Amino acid sequence: MDFASATKRCLIWLGQPSTRDRQIMAAVGWNVRAIEADQTAQIGMRGNETVVVCIDTRSLDADVLSQAEQLALTHPDLPVLAIVDPRTRTDQDVQRLLRTCTADVSLPLQTNTLQRALEECSAHASSRSHGPQANAIDMLLGQSQAMLEVRARLHQYGPIALPVMICGETGTGKELAARALHELSSRAEGPFVAVNCGAMPTNLIQSELFGHERGAFTGATTRRIGHFESAHGGTIFLDEIGDLPLDAQVNLLRVLQEGSLQRVGGSQPVVVDVRVIAATHIDLHRAVDAGNFRNDLLFRLDVLRLQMPPLHKRGDDIELMAHHFLSDFRDDHPATIARGFSPAARRSMAAHAWPGNVRELLNRVRRAAVVATASMISEEDLGLDTGAQVASGLDSARVHAEHETLIETLRETGYNVSACARKLKVSRVTIYRLCRKHGLSLEQLRN
Missing domain, CATH: 1.10.8.60 (Helicase, Ruva Protein; domain 3)
Structure with missing residues (x-):
């Protein structure tokens, strides 16, 4: 099994991060290691990690400040990230803390601002860089639970040189996700070749994928290098893999098994080193049952799976x-x-x-x-x-359900905005926006 070497990124969180905090950190590629007040002396720094200390001003107290001071003494090169509630920025203790930090980010946490702050911290870290910065993953916008999970999976799968199957409806960003996997891998400096399996002429698929020799067929006046050879040392993305004809599936399976191919009309094997990422919008297991897709090829391709969520969710x-x-x-x-x-x-x-x-x-x-x-x-x-009238009726029902859910969750959490946001898996800003939308006064509700 071939695993790409990549520096791990660890955030030492002084205090107790919420589930949402951990999800957002995972979405930008960082593991959270929470440290209790009595654990500071036991912190271990691994040689292959980029390490950043995180101080959450929501829980700023004597214990947290003591932890930060001890870390500064024992590990003076560690960069420090402060997570700041905008309402406390003028507090004197917070102001003193910010003057000592490498970077800070305001609540509510957003992946784009958090990414920039952590990159600033990483530039000061003494550990080696984790590799080339990815651009495609930054284009996968969104703060929903579904997209945070997608980004976290991309960071998990990227450095591991195993095939990935990306599933999802048309238009959900499957190629962008494939590019992100490539950019997060050790092959990032190599080529990324995207192939739409459903757009190739049936009689030329073998030649397009694997190349051909001169004279292999009428019109083959020169040798042609196929997509797989073009992707040598990098990644090949096979979009709409379910549209690949059965005879081409046989040859693709042979390439995956043997790590070599044979050009059309050729007699010598050509060694290729590529990572294969495939994508489909259809259920390939049903295609196997219908006899349209090879079961053994599906097992070869569907090693790591990434599900792209539809926009309406x-x-x-x-x-x-x-x-x-x-x-x-x-x-x-x-x-x-x-x-x-x-x-x-x-x-x-x-x-x-x-x-x-x-x-x-x-x-x-x-x-x-x-x-x-x-x-x-x-x-x-x-x-x-x-269809505005139908949509209006549905929208009215949605607004009513939203109002009832908000009231009930606020009541269950004692009208605590942070707890309500965690329970509904949204940001604090969203809770405040929903309160304004539905004409709810938190102060009156609490009283």
């Missing part, structure tokens, strides 16, 4: 990405009038089923930015006004 990520896509469009087209989305447009985006997923959202936002005649994009600009 990603909650607030929809609006977050819509604003991001609009901002990018405005950067490229400064004359664009549109600057945001109307309340009706936001409600329509939340209620839409998004059969085309992220790709559909991107295209609708771009089109709306072009046709909009006001600063706020409307639901008509997005093309989401069809």
Whole structure:
């Protein structure tokens, strides 16, 4: 079994991180090691780790400060990250702490701001770098539970040179995830070759994948290097692997088993060193039952599995990405009038089923930015006004359920915003936004 060497990243958390804190840290590729007040002297620093100390100002007390001072004495090169509640930034103890920290990040934790703060800390770390910085993973936007899990899986799978099967609907970002796996691996400096198995002409698939020799068939006037040879030393991404014909599946299985291929019309084996990442939007197990996909090939490809969530299950990520896509469009087209989305447009985006997923959202936002005649994009600009009466009824039921769930969870948690956010698996900012949306006063509720 071939495992890529990669520096581990460890965050020494002084105090008790919440489940949500751990999930977000995992999503940006860091393992959390929580340290109790009486454990400081037992902290071990492993040679292959990039280590950062994390001080959470929500639990800033004498014990935490003592831990930080002891770590500074015993490990003076360790960078320190402060997690700061914006309401406490003016506190004198917090101000003194921030002057000694390498970087700080404000609550609520977001993967993009956290990533930048941790990269700043990593630049000061004495441990060796964990390798080239990935760009594709930063383009997988979202703070939903589903996307945090995807990002955490990418960091887990990236350094391990085993095949990965990426499953998910069309438009969910499977190729972007494959690029992220490549960039997080030891093969990042090698080629990344993406192949759409469903777009290749049936009579040329063998030649496209494995190459051919001169004279192998009519029209083969020169030797051709196939996609697998082009990916030597790197990663090959086989998109829509379920569309591959059975005869090509046989040859692909041979390459995976033997680590070599034979060009069409050739007689000598060609050794290839590639990591294979495959993707599909269909159920390959059903394809096996139907006789359209080889069972032995499925077992070879489906070693590590990554499930990309559909957009309609990603909650607030929809609006977050819509604003991001609009901002990018405005950067490229400064004359664009549109600057945001109307309340009706936001409600329509939340209620839409998004059969085309992220790709559909991107295209609708771009089109709306072009046709909009006001600063706020409307639901008509997005093309989401069809069936508005049905959507309105569903939206009304959704709002009512949201209100009841919020009230009930606040009551169960003693109207503690942090506890309510953890229970609902959202950020504190979302809880405050929902309270404003439903006209709820936390102060009155507590009294």
